[in-house]
Amino acid sequence: QVQLVESGGGVVQPGRSLRLSCAASGFTFNSYAMHWVRQAPGKGLEWVAVISYDGSNKYYADSVKGRFTLSRDNSKNTLYLQMNSLKFEDTAVYYCARDPMYWGQGTLVTVSS
Amino acid sequence: DIQMTQSPSTLSASIGDRVTITCRASQSISSWLAWYQQKPGKAPKLLIYKASSLESGVPSRFSGSGSGTEFTLTISSLQPDDFATYYCQQYNSYFTWTFGQGTKVEIK
Numbered sequence: 400q401v402q403l404v405e406s407g408g409g410v411v412q413p414g415r416s417l418r419l420s421c422a423a424s425g426f427t428f429n430s431y432a433m434h435w436v437r438q439a440p441g442k443g444l445e446w447v448a449v450i451s452y453d454g455s456n457k458y459y460a461d462s463v464k465g466r467f468t469l470s471r472d473n474s475k476n477t478l479y480l481q482m483n484s485l486k487f488e489d490t491a492v493y494y495c496a497r498d499p500m501y502w503g504q505g506t507l508v509t510v511s512s
Numbered sequence: 513d514i515q516m517t518q519s520p521s522t523l524s525a526s527i528g529d530r531v532t533i534t535c536r537a538s539q540s541i542s543s544w545l546a547w548y549q550q551k552p553g554k555a556p557k558l559l560i561y562k563a564s565s566l567e568s569g570v571p572s573r574f575s576g577s578g579s580g581t582e583f584t585l586t587i588s589s590l591q592p593d594d595f596a597t598y599y600c601q602q603y604n605s606y607f608t609w610t611f612g613q614g615t616k617v618e619i620k
Contacts, residue, residue, distance in 0.1 A: 499558055
């Protein structure tokens with residue numbers, strides 16, 4: 400069955416970097432675009448970024464553009480989110496998702512001094 | 513960018529009530545709309561996709577309708593397990609998604 404497992408979250412100081420990973424299984428990873436969605440504590444869902452099936456196209460929310468970078472390794476069935484220049488407001492649970500039907504369980508990123 | 517406006521933001525209801533949540537898109541999204549239920553500390557759970565298709569395993573008291581810019585999620589008879597926050601999501605654009613602000617369904 401389809402599984403998406405995020406990892407890499409943790410506590411990080413403002414201005415520092417963190418890389419999230421999303422390991423995919425149960426489907427042909429290199430055939431699907433992949434998304435990241437986040438949810439700040441007590442807030443709603445916010446779409447963050449998407450990468451096309453082959454990595455040739457990437458789109459970002461304005462709130463993370465220029466700071467976050469998406470990549471994927473189709474040989475490893477893994478999606479990455481490189482987060483640089485982190486801000487307090489980036490504190491959230493980060494979910495990877497293939498489509499509305501398949502989401503991971505999320506990984507918590509806390510930006511704190 | 514497509515904006516999604518969801519209402520109400522909070523809804524107080526009793527067991528057995530019929531509940532309706534509305535989502536409006538800033539431009540036509542055809543039927544590319546999903547509804548999710550979320551409980552504290554959990555990932556969102558898909559209820560409805562393509563505006564009116566019930567996800568496997570979701571109780572039939574949940575239904576979705578609409579197309580274009582106006583959509584509704586209806587719970588025909590509210591059950592104790594249904595007290596949660598609900599979100600709509602457009603996925604009309606292949607590359608970008610947008611979520612509604614959420615509706616918290618509370619016990620009256």
